[in-house]
Amino acid sequence: MALLGIDLGTSSVKALLIDERGNALASAAVEYPLSAPKPLWSEQDPADWWRGTCDAVRAVMTKAGLSGAQVRGIGLSGQMHGLTLLDQAGQVLRPAILWNDQRTGPQCETITRLAGGKQRVLELTANVVLPGFTAPKIVWVRENEPDVYTRVAHVLLPKDYIRYKLSGEFATEVSDASGMSVFDVRHRTWSDQMLAALDIPRAWMPRCAESHEVTATVSAAAAEEIGLRAGTPIVGGGGDNAAGAVGNGVVREGIVSASIGTSGVVFASSERFVMEPEGNVHAFCHALPDTWHVMGVMLSAGGSLRWHRDVIAYGDPDLTSRRSLGTDTDPYDIMLAQAAQVPPGAEGLVFLPYLTGERCPYPDPLARGAFVGLTIRHTQAHLTRAVVEGITFGLADSLALVRGLGIRIDEVRAVGGGARSAIWRQILADVFQTEITLINSSEGGAFGVALLAGVGTGVWKDAREACDATLKVTMRIEPTQDPAIRDRYAEMYARYRELYPALKDTFGKLAA
Secondary structure (H helix, E strand, O other): OOEEEEEEEEEEEEEEEOOOOOOOEEEEEEEEEEEOOOOOOOOHHHHHHHHHHHHHHHHHHHOOOOOOHHHEEEEEEEOOOOEEEEEOOEEEEEOOOOOOOOOOOOHHHHHHHHHOHHHHHHHOOOOOOOOOOHHHHHHHHHHOHHHHOOOOOEEEHHHHHHHHHHHHOEEEEEHHHHOOEEEEEOOOEEEHHHHHHOOOOOOOOOOEEOOOOOEEEEHHHHHHOOOOOOOEEOOOOOOOOHHHHHHHOOOOEEEEEEEEEOOOOHHHHHOOOOOOOOOOEEEEEEOOOOOEEEEEEEEOHHHHHHHHHHHHHHOHHHOOOOOHHHOOOOOHHHHHHHHOOOOOOOOOOEEOOOEEOOOOOOEOOOOEEEEEOOOOOOOOOHHHHHHHHHHHHHHHHHHHHHHHHHOOEEEEEEEEHHOOOOHHHHHHHHOOOOHEEEEEEOOOHHHHHHHHHHHOOOOOOOOHHHHHHHOOEEEEEEOOHHHHHHHHHHHHHHHHHHHHHHHHHHHHHHHO
């Protein structure tokens, strides 16, 4: 028997099959397009999600040599916050508005005002209202597309549209619902007060379950289309970050993950509800009962290094292919090997990684990137080291907010592309002054929800048991013992922390 995890990302959907010991059997991914019909807009056609899911599931079943009858349960993960609107007949009314869509700034202000101000919003939902969240998108449709709004009968998040197509059921789970701005995170249920303030019918909201609970079963029609067995259980699953945390074993207090992909995420689990007083880090339900997580997000982590690679290190994105460089070595490896020859602190050079604005700890869309301290002595290697250190300092900002909430941090699990670099792992350990670990899985969200499917179908008692049975630490990186390096990073981090407050007004003027 096998467990199936489906992870609906922004650029592709991934299907992963694991056995009941947690071993990966096969995986498959299918890409789909992203639409930007106007500046700041980001949309996708839910029909593309479903076609991609069907293709990915059929492909992974073929690779593994399994039939649908051999799949014991299904877990769903996906990009958070996206607005999918359906009518009474279950037909999609418009393209889905995605998490990275930035059109709803005015609606965020409207929602905050209607709900009674920022502190009232925090009291009701544990988070400030941001353009990426779901409720501002609902209000935008009401204000700008009234013909669509009058036909709305169901509001679904992206992964939950796949659940609907698989089963005909309208359901979600607590971790993904936490990012909608109409969910009471503390009590793990819809906020009737917030829905009433925004005049959004409660009937539009799907049934909400815990992440391991069986929410639906595969219908006969979907089974024929996707190649699974009718009646296969589908558990709640999780939003991409919570699902990825389960897949990385971040299911107990003391273990924190630092993910370095295009964005950067610091994710910490807590068995008590905690909330940063000003909402500077997200407070969401975790994918385990009676467990929450706090999460700091920086918008341009690995994205900053990719920009540096394309624009500065090589000057042209087309030149960064291995063939164009005339070597089999990855361009990132070349850059980071050069950076490793530069001393910590990049000889007084600081990089601010705010290339697409920032979210944590500065929710400022007008923040801008910068090199500060450039001299004629600095080389490309210095710039690379400064970029890596600046990204790490940005992650340290979120880590400091987590520590400030009284959450214990014993180890930080490095995940994502940045975790593959030995020099970057050591910089993380030295800046964080915490042990950095790697684990034996890199499957992320798809693996996490496959484990949750195992919990929901009785393979494991709970997610902690599932992680204990399948995951282990494969590498440990301790902070460098040299006090001069520790002190140098403490000094450079302090300089980094001074720069955003000093430049904030200038950033706004430049953006204007």
